[in-house]
Amino acid sequence: MDPGPASGDARSTPDPGTRGPAATPAASVPAAPSATPTVPATLDPAPPAPCPHYHEAVELLGARWTGAIVDVLLSSGPLRFTAIANAIPDLSDRLLSQRLKDLEDRGVVTRDDHRGPPRHTRYALTPMGRELEPAVAALKAWGRRWLDTSAASFRRM
Template identity: 35%
Template sequence: MTRAHEEVGDPPAGKYEAPPTPEAAAERVEEALKLMEGRWKLVILFQLFGGRVVRFSEFERAIPGISQKMLAQQLRQLERDGLVTRTVYAEVPPRVEYRLTPWGQSLCPALEGLLRWAAEQPVSAPGRV
């Protein structure tokens, strides 16, 4: 088993330090949200939560409407950003599996909290359908 793109590593080590200003906090959250920006990234991440290992063809079946090109592109970006790891097995035909990195898995509680928050949105809230 080999890992493609070995230059992709874990997030920088260090302790979390609260941003000194509201502007710095907003900037930090904005940077985090940019990691998940894209039409399919959240769908891909939710497919991988819970320690699931998913093959490329499984993504294609699980996400109707996504093209192979777009799926590959979104997976590459998630891998580049350190959220997903790609493992290639030297078999014929080649087998490629994707899973969340520990850092990617640590995103699960935050997104679950956001999902819970969105579900509690009042019916009369603007933009609520």
């Protein structure tokens, strides 16, 4: 029968009631200072949430071709459907109709049906839509300054 390791042997197993070296008193061995200080979790706070009004405006005008439609109506005043379509030749009639309906539902565009001969419909910006003029002008100025539309990689709307 093997009596086990000697009591002074460094390979001795710890007493079953202890958990190894952590069970020895630490008062005799000072803790080494950490090389990197602890950084509080609040050092990089979460960024503020975007303004919901800004987000909604960008979503409305950022829909494909909507900005171009608003720009045409700002430049020309009330127009018939075909005049808007001719001003934006790459825009399909179906999508133009949908965008005009979306803008009308949101109060940016008004639809005026003329019943007299000849019958026709004109679309115009509401006062709310006309208030977009400074924003559209600022975007145009920014685009002229920063976007190179002559580059081969530039994609037309």
